[in-house]
Amino acid sequence: MEQLETFMVESPDAVGAKTTKTLIQDVLADLSLNRVIGRLRVFVDPVEPVFIFAALLRLGTPAxxxxxxxxxxxxxxxxxxxxxxxxxxxxxxxxxxxxxxxxxxxxxxxxxxxxxxxxxxxxxxxxxxxxxxxxEPQQEVLDRLIDAIALRIIPEGFRVRKHELSSSHVLFVASEDTLKPEWLEKAKDIIESLRRSEDNA
Amino acid sequence: MLEPVMYEGGVYKHNQIIELVEDLGGYIIQKNVMQTDVVLLMLVPLNDMDIVEEKARELLGKLTRAPLTGTEIATVAPTLAYHHLPHLDCDVAEFLRKKGAKTNMVGLARGVGKRICQLSAYERDLINEHDLAVFILGNYEHCIIEKSKRLYEGIEVPIVVTGAPELKLEDVPNATAYVGSFGRILHHMRHSEELRTLDKLADVIGKVLDNVRQEIAKDPPSVAPPRIKKEIEEQIPEIIDSLHPLPITLQMNGARVKLPYEEYHEKLENIQFVEGMSMKDVAQVLPSKMRNFVLIRARPKSETGFVI
Missing domain, CATH: 3.30.70 (Alpha-Beta Plaits)
Incomplete structure (x- = not known):
């Protein structure tokens, strides 16, 4: 199985998106999570401000x-x-x-x-x-994954967060202000699009 | 006028260069011996530079200008979390240290976010005790600009800001200088282009400090900071027992002495100079915000009427 079949960071700020991509690569490599994440899409809009992190997981062996x-x-x-x-x-x-x-x-x-x-x-x-x-290899991996996303990847100032975590996907929406329903909608759309590309592959 | 320079050479006969600089009226600020190599940070009188260069050539050493010598720089991170440490912040601090500055890392308590960031009075005073503050910010243009509007309130020392986008200085409010290509980097900066970026930062800081030096030269301090250091070393022997890094840290306009204020401030005030003055005539001895250290600020010539 290929690692990181989809890896996109979208943002109106192109330089920021590029640096964020490097940052995510560094964190995933540091915590050896490259093989755990199958598809990953991140959306950042610093003006709103909102940070959406959506990924499909490939967890290894069960307990x-x-x-x-x-x-x-x-x-x-x-x-x-x-x-x-x-x-x-x-x-x-x-x-x-x-x-x-x-x-x-x-x-x-x-x-x-x-x-x-x-x-x-x-x-x-x-x-x-x-x-x-x-x-419990799965639990250990999930712990590391949460460490990576919540404590290292999401910008520190984005303290209002909503997350979904299952054995197949992880979704984080974070912001400095109260979360808006349209961001949550967008996050759902992103996860859906990842799922569709997974099914088509 | 003293010129800050760095000498890199072999240990063999390096005493000759130390003695020459001291005879010329210059000062040795720091000496690092690494196996067979030695690195000296020193202040040399500008007029006698040729003689020192000649000596360095004779000893097959290298003499370079190190404008960061004798300065204390605060590297400020929004917090002390994984987001900023150990990489980038430590890389910047270490690199500036290699260039001759003493760097202190400051992690703010509530420095995160573009809307919610704050600087406490204590943090502000602590940063103001330095010669310059480097604020290490993140990836997004909008955030850097918004944050700069409010975060540096009350900071009187020059502010150098780093971030990912290449911004014009005019776009970053309240900053003295801006250096791009940094951003939030979570790996050790060791690739050639990253090292070039760090070099650029050191150059920019050097230029800012040179401007400050020129400003200070218009109304020079009554006593040169290295002279303060020398007299303390000679008259207060307890400083040798201080295990802090650089027990007397030079600043452009004074020095930080790593001795408890309550116990030592009178001794420091009563240090005698051969010219007949005591320390309290030419400098203020103040309690520092850093632990219980002492901060010495030289009085300007316009206040005392003389320079020793």
């Missing part, structure tokens, strides 16, 4: 749960414990941290590199443990 990389079973017969057998070691540190937080260090035993035993009621906890979320 990783314990059952995705480990076998979770009852422990030894007659004991209150759950046995976790790791198939991949990549997430062990994060998993251990989560388990320590939830059950306490004294209740976690790791007799072998790939085996973790949790001392808890297996009937109640087995399914909970299977579904426990170890890593």
């Amino acid at each position: 990783i749960r314990l059952k995705d990389f480990a076998k979770v079973d009852m422990g030894a017969l007659g004991k209150d414990e759950v046995k976790i057998e790791l198939l991949r070691e990549a997430f062990t540190i994060k998993l251990l941290n989560k388990l320590w937080e939830k059950y306490g260090k004294e209740n976690i035993v790791q007799p072998d590199k790939k085996i973790i035993v949790v001392k808890t009621d297996p009937i109640k906890e087995l399914d909970v443990l299977r579904e426990i979320v170890i890593e």
